[in-house]
Amino acid sequence: MKYTEDHEWLSADGDIVTVGITEYAATQLGDVVFVELPEIETQVAKGDEIVVIESVKAASDIVAPIDGEIVEVNDALVVNPALVNEDPTGEAWFFKIKVDDPAALDAFMDEDEYKDHIGE
Template structure:
């Protein structure tokens, strides 16, 4: 069973063993509107927490996916290059952005669980 955590910047993280899948929440994609472009990082790129890991452009605004925790990109979602609206259609599923290997898995303890994130967004 995977564990899902959230950030105050509206990213979600699904933890599966030592790999973490990262995307934006339904709340974030709703705020952005129709997403028309996503620029993903290269595999093997290392980011520190808070670094801009991906660029997101929508009909309303430009934004970014901030790296929630320090780690190295092990996979990117190739679907988003050709079909960025996948993020709007399924933000917590097929609309994921990157998969990372965390520098420090214990850092996940500092993130929000579902109940805390729900409080933040209501």
């Protein structure tokens, strides 16, 4: 598992990377009440705002962590946004992305580095 400074986790299987948000991010957001996901087959660039997530407190964006094509999205989150709080690193993945350059994953934090990042 790799982590971004925006509190996303990335889990790679070949050139397909599954993306979600960390437990820390889910706790900070509070109760999630709305999720809007990108269209499948969308080409995205690192930094593009592709997911809208609304908690009881505020709206936030989730950005594409890496260049690639969206190949699958987790529609279960649209029906049940609370899943993001219940199981952020498991069932509540947001999208799968076919990455242009799998080697780009090496630049992200590993678990120890991420824990340092959030001060744990």
